[in-house]
Amino acid sequence: xxxxxxxxxxxxxxxxxxxxxxxxxxxxxxxxxxxxxxxxxxxxxxxxxxxxxxxxxxxxxxxxxxxxxxxxxxxxxxxxxxxxxxxxxxxxxxxxxxxxxxxxxxxxxxxxxxxxxxxxxxxxxxxxxxxxxxxxxxxxxxxxxxxxxxxxxxxxxxxxxxxxxxxxxxxxxxxxxxxxxxxxxxxxxxxxxxxxxxxxxxxxxxxxxxxxxxxxxxxxxxxxxxxxxxxxxxxxxxxxxxxxxxxxxxxxxxxxxxxxxxxxxxxxxxxxxxxxxxxxxxxxxxxxxxxxxxxxxxxxxxxxxxxxxxxxxxxxxxxxxxxxxxxxxxxxxxxxxxxxxxx
Amino acid sequence: xxxxxxxxxxxxxxxxxxxxxxxxxxxxxxxxxxxxxxxxxxxxxxxxxxxxxxxxxxxxxxxxxxxxxxxxxxxxxxxxxxxxxxxxxxxxxxxxxxxxxxxxxxxxxxxxxxxxxxxxxxxxxxxxxxxxxxxxxxxxxxxxxxxxxxxxxxxxxxxxxxxxxxxxxxxxxxxxxxxxxxxxxxxxxxxxxxxxxxxxxxxxxxxxxxxxxxxxxxxxxxxxxxxxxxxxxxxxxxxxxxxxxxxxxxxxxxxxxxxxxxxxxxxxxxxxxxxxxxxxxxxxxxxxxxxxxxxxxxxxxxxxxxxxxxxxxxxxxxxxxxxxxxxxxxxxxxxxxxxxxxx
DNA sequence: CTGAAAGCGCTTACAG
DNA sequence: CTGAAAGCGCTTACAG
Numbered sequence: 103x104x105x106x107x108x109x110x111x112x113x114x115x116x117x118x119x120x121x122x123x124x125x126x127x128x129x130x131x132x133x134x135x136x137x138x139x140x141x142x143x144x145x146x147x148x149x150x151x152x153x154x155x156x157x158x159x160x161x162x163x164x165x166x167x168x169x170x171x172x173x174x175x176x177x178x179x180x181x182x183x184x185x186x187x188x189x190x191x192x193x194x195x196x197x198x199x200x201x202x203x204x205x206x207x208x209x210x211x212x213x214x215x216x217x218x219x220x221x222x223x224x225x226x227x228x229x230x231x232x233x234x235x236x237x238x239x240x241x242x243x244x245x246x247x248x249x250x251x252x253x254x255x256x257x258x259x260x261x262x263x264x265x266x267x268x269x270x271x272x273x274x275x276x277x278x279x280x281x282x283x284x285x286x287x288x289x290x291x292x293x294x295x296x297x298x299x300x301x302x303x304x305x306x307x308x309x310x311x312x313x314x315x316x317x318x319x320x321x322x323x324x325x326x327x328x329x330x331x332x333x334x335x336x337x338x339x340x341x342x343x344x345x346x347x348x349x350x351x352x353x354x355x356x357x358x359x360x361x362x363x364x365x366x367x368x369x370x371x372x373x374x375x376x377x378x379x380x381x382x383x384x385x386x387x388x389x390x391x392x393x394x395x396x397x398x399x400x401x402x403x404x405x406x407x408x409x410x411x412x413x414x415x416x417x418x419x420x421x422x423x424x425x426x427x428x429x430x431x432x433x434x435x436x437x438x439x440x441x442x443x444x445x
Numbered sequence: 446x447x448x449x450x451x452x453x454x455x456x457x458x459x460x461x462x463x464x465x466x467x468x469x470x471x472x473x474x475x476x477x478x479x480x481x482x483x484x485x486x487x488x489x490x491x492x493x494x495x496x497x498x499x500x501x502x503x504x505x506x507x508x509x510x511x512x513x514x515x516x517x518x519x520x521x522x523x524x525x526x527x528x529x530x531x532x533x534x535x536x537x538x539x540x541x542x543x544x545x546x547x548x549x550x551x552x553x554x555x556x557x558x559x560x561x562x563x564x565x566x567x568x569x570x571x572x573x574x575x576x577x578x579x580x581x582x583x584x585x586x587x588x589x590x591x592x593x594x595x596x597x598x599x600x601x602x603x604x605x606x607x608x609x610x611x612x613x614x615x616x617x618x619x620x621x622x623x624x625x626x627x628x629x630x631x632x633x634x635x636x637x638x639x640x641x642x643x644x645x646x647x648x649x650x651x652x653x654x655x656x657x658x659x660x661x662x663x664x665x666x667x668x669x670x671x672x673x674x675x676x677x678x679x680x681x682x683x684x685x686x687x688x689x690x691x692x693x694x695x696x697x698x699x700x701x702x703x704x705x706x707x708x709x710x711x712x713x714x715x716x717x718x719x720x721x722x723x724x725x726x727x728x729x730x731x732x733x734x735x736x737x738x739x740x741x742x743x744x745x746x747x748x749x750x751x752x753x754x755x756x757x758x759x760x761x762x763x764x765x766x767x768x769x770x771x772x773x774x775x776x777x778x779x780x781x782x783x784x785x786x787x788x
Numbered sequence: 789c790t791g792a793a794a795g796c797g798c799t800t801a802c803a804g
Numbered sequence: 805c806t807g808a809a810a811g812c813g814c815t816t817a818c819a820g
Contacts, residue, residue, distance in 0.1 A: 109813055120791040125815060135789055152566035156502040157813030160796045165499065166569075167547070181728050183524060193550035197560070202569060204510070205548045207536035217540070223495035226545060330732060359732055366734075385524045386729060389673060389702055391709075452797055463807040468799060478805060500797030503812050 108149045117145035128153070168196070168412055169227035171206040173214035173234060181330075181356065183384050184401045188233070188255075191405020199413055201228075215241060222248040229412045231255065232264070236298045251415040253408050258300050265421050267408045271381060271429040272308035274397040278351060278379045278431050279312035281395075286440035287349040287377065291321035293336040293361060295328045295353035302328075305353050305381060321347040326357045333360025341368055348376055348440045355380035355387050355396055362390070362436060373438030383432060392435030399429045451492045460488035471496070511539070511755055512570035514549040516557035516577060524673075524699065526727050527744045531576070531598075534748020542756055544571075558584060565591040572755045574598065575607070579641045594758040596751050601643050608764050610751045614724060614772040615651035617740040621694060621722045621774050622655035629783035630692040630720065634664035636679040636704060638671045638696035645671075648696050648724060664690040669700045676703025684711055691719055691783045698723035698730050698739055705733070705779060716781030726775060735778030742772045 114124035119138055127134045127142035134142075145151075159165050170192075172185060192203055204227055208214025218241060221227045229251035232241055235258070242264050245252045257266040282290055292309045295302030306323070313320050324339045326332035333352060337360070340347060352358035358380030362372050372378055372392055380387060383398030407424045415421050457467035462481055470477045470485035477485075488494075502508050513535075515528060535546055547570055551557025561584060564570045572594035575584055578601070585607050588595045600609040625633055635652040638645030649666070656663050667682045669675035676695060680703070683690060695701035701723030705715050715721055715735055723730060726741030750767045758764050 107813085110815095111813080121814085122792080122816080123790060126790095129815085131815095133789065138789080152563075154503075154813055155567040155569045156499065156508065157796090158815080159499040160497075160503050160798085161813075161815040163796080163815095181526060181529075186524075186528065189548065190550050193548075197549070202547045202549065202564070204545045205532065205536075206540070206545065207533050220495075221545070224498040226498045330728070363732060363734075385673070386732075389706060389729075390733070391706075450797085453799095454797080464797095465799080465801095465808080466806060469806095472799085474799095476805065481805080497797055500812090501799080503814085504797075504799040506799095506812080 107154070108151045110151070110153065112149055113142060113146045113151050116149060117142045164416075165226055165228045166200050167202045167204050167227045168229045168231065168409075168416075169204045169206065169218070169221045170231045170233070171208050171214045171217045171221075173208040173211060182328075184382070187401035188405040188408075191402040191407075192231070192409040193405075195406055195409035195413070201413065215244065218245060218250075219248070222250045228416045229253070231408055231412065232257075235261075235300045237300055237303070251412060253412040253415070255404060255408055256301050256304070258304075265411060265415055265423060267404055267411055267424045267426065269399055269404055269426045269429055271305065271397055271399060272311070274429040274431045275305065275308035275351065275381070276312045276315070278395075278397060279309070279316070281431065281433065282349045282351075282377060282379070282437065282440075283316050283318070285349075285377065285438065288318060288440070289321045289345055289347040289349070290318070291324065291340055291343075291347035291350045293324050293326040293333060293340075293350060293352040293357055295326060295357075297325060302353055309351050321345075321349075326353060328354050328357055330356050330360035330363075333357030333362075334364040337361045337364035337368065341365070341370070346376075348442070349379070349437070350376065351379045351381075353381060355382040355384045355394060358394055358396070358436075359386060359390060362392070362394070372436055375441055377437040377440075379437060381429075383429075387434070395434045395437040396432050397429050398432045400426060403427075450497070451494045453494070453496065455492055456485060456489045456494050459492060460485045507759075508569055508571045509543050510545045510547050510570045511572040511574065511752075511759075512547045512549065512561070512564045513574045513576070514551050514557045514560045514564075516551040516554060525671075527725070530744035531748040531751075534745040534750075535574070535752040536748075538749055538752035538756070544756065558587065561588060561593075562591070565593045571759045572596070574751055574755065575600075578604075578643050580643055580646070594755060596755040596758070598747060598751055599644050599647070601647075608754060608758055608766060610747055610754055610767045610769065612742055612747055612769045612772055614648060614740055614742060615654070617772040617774045618648065618651035618694065618724070619655045619658070621738075621740060622652070622659070624774065624776065625692045625720060625722070625780065625783075626659050626661070628692075628720070628781060631661060631783070632664045632688055632690040632692070633661070634667065634683055634686075634690035634693045636667050636669040636676060636683075636693060636695040636700055638669060638700075640668060645696055652694050664688075664692075669696055671697050671700055673699050673703035673706075676700030676705075677707040680704045680707035680711065684708070684713070689719075691785070692722070692780070693719065694722045694724075696724060698725040698727045698737060701737055701739070701779075702729060702733060705735070705737070715779055718784055720780040720783075722780060724772075726772075730777070738777045738780040739775050740772045741775045743769060746770075 114121045124142045127139040206217040232254040254264040254266045256268050257264050294306045322343050324336040326336050380394050380396040383396050387394030457464045467485045470482040549560040575597040597607040597609045599611050600607050637649045665686050667679040669679050723737050723739040726739050730737030
């Protein structure tokens, strides 16, 4: 019952020109007189012509879509605001170029990889974003072999074969350590993220390097997994340490929140007994008591720039990696003077 | 330098059959002998043939994609876990049918509507989900006029023209009121959601009806907007009431969290001075102290069923609205005995 | 500048 | 069951 589709043939007919001229006119290509162009545009408007993306895709070699596979279990997808912000950022750019985002959720690594393969092989997309990169991530080669333009987010800088958008967080982690040292802290622990991700490594490395700058020994290192529960477990480990740290830098806010809650349940006061710093800058950090001192990243901006870069690659423009303004330290209530030392 | 695409012509050639036979064999259509079918499948496997989605779309009248436009400002997209859970649910179903999700983020109503129009007119999608429905939502007619199969989420049940997936929350809100009344509460307030959404109305109506069942007068009604800040503002209003309520039911968890935080900042104890109930069941509710009593909904399941229903419609199968298991009351720490009355 | 034709890679009637 | 042909709705060389 849907009214018959208006095609470019109808437009050309109404404008009294050839289909090829109509196409050129509509797409702003040269080789059409101003008069013809206007006549075609009027005809198209009169008929409410909207080109069929399917036909355009088939003949123009462009899908007008880019893909993202979120490769985490759905619980994380729900509780981690990164994705929503990143996607919102991507979406501020894509529509201006007629592009759409195809989103898949991979149950695990295998599943995620097969989604990328499927989208690439069936030519559903013209390019892809790669999040949560791992060391020697197989997806990089996989997509390259498929000839798929790809942009990585916060890839290691030695990953030369992958166009990337990065936000430095090492500087802000430095600042966090400086801040803590200034408050008298000498033993500063780290709760890391899931070890397979390069950003877990980057953050841990920044913590370590920052301490070296002060000639301080690295405090206890507890492996976390970016989750609230992981933060809670880390609290249990840390309070058992012979030399209990007086401050902790967590690999992300959510684990910092879990850590704080567990510390409180164990009868410790934050920050009087122990200071805690997160990384991310999620809203939740402002809801809690104490509110969370954190390193604020910019996933929305990362999404914007990643989308722009990916479209550049697709359109064959020269590619240079993008570095956005570094993450910044946000001081709130969860950090304070070290307990035993006068400052 | 991408290797030349393997097409169905190559497959047919290698199998020694006509293209049309290869197509029928590959798609499990009848009219092909078992022997031919196998020969074609072997040839396809040998050549690693993956059909071009673009060509399939153009000739088969299916885009193999469905669309969702998130029509909220990006802050909410980031802090509301509903979307992530809903999308994850949708994604457990779509891939089995070769479908993908096209996601757009609309800056506002206008923008969101134009995204739906664009996807439908260009035939990028075969169907659409409608979230955050409003009374007399113009998008319903818009998509119907475009002949676009559509599934609404928690639409009003009098919305006969829209296939819907629903989860009842009125029952659980009833239970929440029963629970509060049992604890001695007689004046129970409500912080509503943004008034334009039908689910805001549904929740408010459930609160009102529940009180009527006990012949209790409705407590103060404060308009919120589903945000943390809105919850904080509501707290300021409620503590000023002549008859201060001893319990509050909030339209969602996030506003309940804001409300609690503000009440605490004003020197009130939750639940000793005032009990608070949220709706949604987000993780955050378990992180706080007191943890949040809430009505837990099931966005993931809603997503699964919505996807299933939408595919049914697209494939021309008979459509019946889907009702999933009602939301359930989850008792935690934010509700307790009414302060002034012995229970 | 303009137009007729081929082609993108499939599916779908339609003969044989 | 099998195959040749038309068609989906565009874009892109290529003549004129």
